[in-house]
Amino acid sequence: MSNWDEEVDVLVAGSGGGLAGAYTAAREGLSVAVVEATDKFGGTTAYSGGGGVWFPCNPVLRRAGVDDTFEDALTYYRAVVGDRTPAELQETYVRGGAELIEYLETDDAFEFQMFPWPDYFGSAPKARNDGKRHVVPKPLRASVLGDAAADVRGPLATDRRGDPQPEYLIGGRALVGRFLLALSKFPDAAVHLNSALVELVTEGGRVTGAVVERDGARVAIRARKGVLLAAGGFEQNDEMRARFGVPGQARDTMGPWGNRGAAHAAAMAAGADTDLMDQAWWSPGMIHPDGRAAFALWFTGGIFVDRDGRRFVNESAAYDRIGRRVIERLNDDAMALPFWMIYDDSAGPVPPVQATNVPMAETGEYERAGLRHSASTLAELATLIGVPEHALVETVDRFNAFADRGTDEDFGRGDEAYDRSFTEGKSPLVPIRKGPFHAAAFGISDLGTKGGLRTDTAARVLDESGAPISGLYAAGNTMAAVSGTVYPGGGNPIGASMLFSHLAVLNMLGR
Numbered sequence: 032m033s034n035w036d037e038e039v040d041v042l043v044a045g046s047g048g049g050l051a052g053a054y055t056a057a058r059e060g061l062s063v064a065v066v067e068a069t070d071k072f073g074g075t076t077a078y079s080g081g082g083g084v085w086f087p088c089n090p091v092l093r094r095a096g097v098d099d100t101f102e103d104a105l106t107y108y109r110a111v112v113g114d115r116t117p118a119e120l121q122e123t124y125v126r127g128g129a130e131l132i133e134y135l136e137t138d139d140a141f142e143f144q145m146f147p148w149p150d151y152f153g154s155a156p157k158a159r160n161d162g163k164r165h166v167v168p169k170p171l172r173a174s175v176l177g178d179a180a181a182d183v184r185g186p187l188a189t190d191r192r193g194d195p196q197p198e199y200l201i202g203g204r205a206l207v208g209r210f211l212l213a214l215s216k217f218p219d220a221a222v223h224l225n226s227a228l229v230e231l232v233t234e235g236g237r238v239t240g241a242v243v244e245r246d247g248a249r250v251a252i253r254a255r256k257g258v259l260l261a262a263g264g265f266e267q268n269d270e271m272r273a274r275f276g277v278p279g280q281a282r283d284t285m286g287p288w289g290n291r292g293a294a295h296a297a298a299m300a301a302g303a304d305t306d307l308m309d310q311a312w313w314s315p316g317m318i319h320p321d322g323r324a325a326f327a328l329w330f331t332g333g334i335f336v337d338r339d340g341r342r343f344v345n346e347s348a349a350y351d352r353i354g355r356r357v358i359e360r361l362n363d364d365a366m367a368l369p370f371w372m373i374y375d376d377s378a379g380p381v382p383p384v385q386a387t388n389v390p391m392a393e394t395g396e397y398e399r400a401g402l403r404h405s406a407s408t409l410a411e412l413a414t415l416i417g418v419p420e421h422a423l424v425e426t427v428d429r430f431n432a433f434a435d436r437g438t439d440e441d442f443g444r445g446d447e448a449y450d451r452s453f454t455e456g457k458s459p460l461v462p463i464r465k466g467p468f469h470a471a472a473f474g475i476s477d478l479g480t481k482g483g484l485r486t487d488t489a490a491r492v493l494d495e496s497g498a499p500i501s502g503l504y505a506a507g508n509t510m511a512a513v514s515g516t517v518y519p520g521g522g523n524p525i526g527a528s529m530l531f532s533h534l535a536v537l538n539m540l541g542r
Contacts, residue, residue, distance in 0.1 A: 068226065112519065
């Protein structure tokens with residue numbers, strides 16, 4: 032192709048964790064352009080409440096005296112992920128994050144702090160139940176970014192219901208803001224909103240650039256070193272979800288509206304192989320009055336029951352594990368949606384859910400939508416939600432007995448450190464005795480799809496024969512997840528996105 036409109040060394044599609052690749056390129060002296068399909072920077076990363084990364088043994092943790100080792104962390108990761116993804120890919124992730132944090136910390140735009148978050152499989156070998164493999168970006172005052180702060184996606188309270196922008200960027204928004212702040216120092220780094228990747232340009236078996244639709248006009252951009260696809264998943268595309276068998280619906284995802292799989296499609300058209308295309312990062316979702324289920328965690332009480340009025344899961348388990356249990360039972364036709372959280376009036380009619388991502392509306396709005404019910408007895412409540420009366424009464428009585436003894440004989444609730452992380456180490460088994468009794472409707476939500484382009488340890492995209500496609504790289508949810516079909520710990524999605532974006536550019540540089 033001879034009629035390029037623009038030329039850079041590196042083209043990055045997506046503005047979440049992929050900004051780590053853009054930053055690396057700029058810092059190492061390369062020209063780089065970031066193209067973001069929507070009107071805001073940050074992608075799914077910006078919606079992360081914590082914005083954390085699971086990077087064992089990184090400098091923040093070492094300075095705090097954490098006694099972890101890479102070998103222990105790798106033992107845990109391999110025990111949980113198994114052989115679903117290549118061992119060398121897993122090792123690259125587990126060992127690589129520490130060096131990335133060290134690299135970023137030499138720039139005063141980046142500050143991280145330890146935020147203990149227990150590993151999600153606390154019984155697995157070498158699990159870190161004190162949570163000290165996890166760090167988060169420090170909050171960033173919006174005024175530091177100036178006008179650019181308004182271009183950072185989120186928070187969800189703003190996007191979903193129009194709440195005012197907060198004074199500080201926190202979590203994933205802070206991470207995105209810090210990358211934008213760092214990139215602003217480099218004259219050869221450009222960031223573009225409303226610029227959707229349409230297709231890749233391939234010449235002689237090498238990806239040499241891409242066509243981007245920017246504000247309605249097509250722009251051909253040559254990428255001398257390579258194209259990095261870090262444009263999120265395809266969770267907002269119901270047609271792709273159906274084609275690849277991803278449970279759930281686009282309306283219930285936490286991914287932003289632009290995550291429709293355009294980068295996936297462009298890479299597949301260029302010969303890329305894919306994996307894990309039926310997978311997502313799952314969670315139970317509280318159903319809000321607009322009919323959408325949204326990621327919820329931090330349950331300080333209550334139990335989940337199915338259409339038979341029976342418990343079916345450890346309600347305090349990590350969200351992806353709960354979500355997968357729901358999907359498993361849906362696939363077996365053992366339950367239907369919605370399922371219900373049953374709780375008592377100890378703290379009033381609001382469900383004992385402390386983190387809903389999308390803030391709760393007034394209780395009356397849920398009641399009018401048929402998503403909340405209250406009754407003076409459990410039998411009456413059962414009738415309201417359409418489950419057998421005797422079953423619900425028996426289920427609650429059995430659970431209360433477990434709560435009195437402090438042991439959940441059915442699902443082991445409270446047996447792992449994560450189960451107790453929201454109750455200050457105390458038992459999460461809270462009896463349900465004080466009327467009136469309440470029920471809140473839940474569905475299935477996700478934090479994005481995790482199926483994507485197969486890559487090697489340098490983030491090079493592979494074709495169906497397993498050979499790298501020259502000039503093409505992938506990271507984040509555009510890349511087939513290194514964690515396979517599980518979610519080992521908080522910060523895995525963002526951590527993998529950042530690391531493999533960084534490694535992609537280092538490979539472009541021949542390192």
